[in-house]
Amino acid sequence: MSAQNAVTARYDRIARFYDLIDKPMDLMGVRRRRKRLLRQARDTTLEVGVGTGRNLGLYSENVELTGTDVSTNMLAKAQQVAATDRIHATFELAGVQQLPLGDGSLDSVTAACVFCSVADPVADPVAGLAEVARNVTAAGLDIIEVRRWGVWREIVARPLESTQDPT
């Protein structure tokens, strides 16, 4: 089994109780940080590693959201949340290393607690961020802000040589 398949299988297994595990983190301040990050998303937005959809209710109403993940079971939970909370979003099974989207097709890309979960913690975040950059612009990313809070890193970036909002 490949390392990524092992990660996917792990999330497929824990999807049922992921929210229970994650809730204490939210109560310790992660939710506030999710909100601060996600409210910056605009218009056509992709959330990579959307998981069980814990962030779906945190976007502003003008956001047209697509959520991707490698775990079918996590995505199924996200779909349930969207249906229950009447949040319009579409979902696709895809890894951040190979996103099923054309260059420049997005206004914002978000990810929360994903780059620590991918199979190869060195190569995959780089490949994933390169994919994200390609979807926003082929030019790469300009880091606007990094907030540090323990192991948590809150990164706001925007395309290089762009006048778009920093998302």
Ligand SMILES: C[S@@+](CC[C@H](N)C(=O)[O-])C[C@H]1O[C@@H](n2cnc3c(N)ncnc32)[C@H](O)[C@@H]1O
């Ligand atoms: C810690 S959970 C975070 C879920 C959600 N973003 C949140 O904030 O609750 C990590 C998620 O990343 C997904 N994931 C792992 N490897 C991935 C990859 N290569 N591409 C996209 N998603 C991946 C997992 O399936 C899981 O849903």
